[in-house]
Amino acid sequence: MAQVRVTVDGVEYVDDVEPRTLLVYYLRERLGKVGTVVGCDTSNCGACTVHLDGRSVKSCAVLAVQVDGCEVTTIEGLARDGELHPVQKAFHECHALQCGFCTPGMILQAIDLLGDNSDPDEQEVREGIEGNLCRCTGYQNIVRAVQSAAQAMKPGAAARVEAPVTVAGD
Amino acid sequence: MIPAPFDYVRPGTVDEAVRALSEAGEDAKILAGGQSLIPVLRLRLAAPSVLIDLGGIPELRRIRDDGDRIAIGAMAPHDDVLRDELVHEHVGLLAKATATVADNQTRHRGTLGGSLAHADPAGDLGGVALALEAEFVIAGPGGTRTVPADEFFVDYFTTALGEDEILTEVRFPKYTGWGSHYEKFNRTAQSWSMVGIAAAVRTEGGTIAEARVGLSNMGTTPLRARGVEEALVGQPATADAVRAAAQRVTEGTAAPSDADAAADYREHLARVLTGRAVLAAAS
Numbered sequence: 506m507a508q509v510r511v512t513v514d515g516v517e518y519v520d521d522v523e524p525r526t527l528l529v530y531y532l533r534e535r536l537g538k539v540g541t542v543v544g545c546d547t548s549n550c551g552a553c554t555v556h557l558d559g560r561s562v563k564s565c566a567v568l569a570v571q572v573d574g575c576e577v578t579t580i581e582g583l584a585r586d587g588e589l590h591p592v593q594k595a596f597h598e599c600h601a602l603q604c605g606f607c608t609p610g611m612i613l614q615a616i617d618l619l620g621d622n623s624d625p626d627e628q629e630v631r632e633g634i635e636g637n638l639c640r641c642t643g644y645q646n647i648v649r650a651v652q653s654a655a656q657a658m659k660p661g662a663a664a665r666v667e668a669p670v671t672v673a674g675d
Numbered sequence: 676m677i678p679a680p681f682d683y684v685r686p687g688t689v690d691e692a693v694r695a696l697s698e699a700g701e702d703a704k705i706l707a708g709g710q711s712l713i714p715v716l717r718l719r720l721a722a723p724s725v726l727i728d729l730g731g732i733p734e735l736r737r738i739r740d741d742g743d744r745i746a747i748g749a750m751a752p753h754d755d756v757l758r759d760e761l762v763h764e765h766v767g768l769l770a771k772a773t774a775t776v777a778d779n780q781t782r783h784r785g786t787l788g789g790s791l792a793h794a795d796p797a798g799d800l801g802g803v804a805l806a807l808e809a810e811f812v813i814a815g816p817g818g819t820r821t822v823p824a825d826e827f828f829v830d831y832f833t834t835a836l837g838e839d840e841i842l843t844e845v846r847f848p849k850y851t852g853w854g855s856h857y858e859k860f861n862r863t864a865q866s867w868s869m870v871g872i873a874a875a876v877r878t879e880g881g882t883i884a885e886a887r888v889g890l891s892n893m894g895t896t897p898l899r900a901r902g903v904e905e906a907l908v909g910q911p912a913t914a915d916a917v918r919a920a921a922q923r924v925t926e927g928t929a930a931p932s933d934a935d936a937a938a939d940y941r942e943h944l945a946r947v948l949t950g951r952a953v954l955a956a957a958s
Contacts, residue, residue, distance in 0.1 A: 507683055524683030524726065527717070546676055548714045549865045551780060560754070560783040566713045567784065568706075570683050571730060617779065635864035636778025 509573045513538065514582025522569045529553040531569035532579060540580040540609050544638070551637035554610035555579050561617035563636070580609035583616075592616050592654040601650035603641035611637050615651045624655050678716035681723055685731040689814050692727055692841055697816050699725040701838050706730070707750060707789025710781045735788070735843060738762065744810075744846040749788020756787055766847045768855035768875045772803045775857060778864045788842045791827070794834045794896070797867035799859065801828055801897030802889030804845065806873050811835070812844035819843070828896035853877045856955035858948045859891070862935070868892050869936045870944040874952035876907065883907045883957060893928040893945055902926040903949060912957035914950070921949035
């Protein structure tokens, strides 16, 4: 066993983990963060994408012991005071999901992309999310949502954003 | 799937890492960015007894100007390499090829050294290191040694690294002012290149003065297309001249046949992509 001290969605955890524990299973099974899903066994699909110290990673290709001293953000840590993150809101408004399984990873990767490029064109969005697969093949609306979020996140755009969406359970 | 159990060591210095590797014996494995190794462990294609994680050694992430070379720490993530100004200015081909490695998430974790030491002949960076005559700095129990790229890649997934040695740095000569381009053919972001062509050229008044061409997935190791390089020198940087020189790209290759492509199709791709890569590099 190895000790890991990690901040996940703003809360610090100290846990003993087996070195072979993948970050995604630590998040899901130890911390109950089941919003981060396992989509494939090959690191292809990107459904398990989280942010590690601010950059997107596939949490099935990271060991929990490797994140000792780091900060992790999952899909469950994006909303603020019951209000969805603008990218979450845009996915909701643009109907950017069908089955929804790829959505957590798509949103985390979209946020990473928008951090690098605040106004991506369609091609740049498609390349930015190339590590995320939507097996419903619903990419059109996903691309629209990312571009819509980019507009909503521009400085001074807050007035144009529709009424906040209430998070279930809040 | 879940990897088989292993012990985990996270040394803070290269010396500690070398010592840990010697103590752990031949069943140990070095963990760099983990973007190839962790999937391999998960699929239980490998089950090392000990993993030695180089992630706790900050000096191995450094990218620095080393006089006539750019020295890149083995643990520099792809994302650092492709954004680095020194790399852009002096080793543009490496920046361009690195930008095509896998996908964003993988480039955030995956490292230059890990990718080269893994030595998958379909990887994007081996051909670049060969074509640009990079040097590999290797630490072992007896100290440090340097291996040129054309001796580093030995066979399929096999390098000159001994079982008790660690790749610490890769040094690229400066190609300041050269044009470069990396051209590859693959079906999706995550799939390996069917063929990848790395080209760098120096032109003088529309004539190709020097050329470097490296190949991915055209044999059991990355390869260098010296025949194309020779044929390009002295030629005008025109489509006809470049395409004629590109015909020599299959000399000395042994393209594999697999589910992605048959050998003769790979040879065809190599000729076409070499023409495109050299023309783009020269323009």
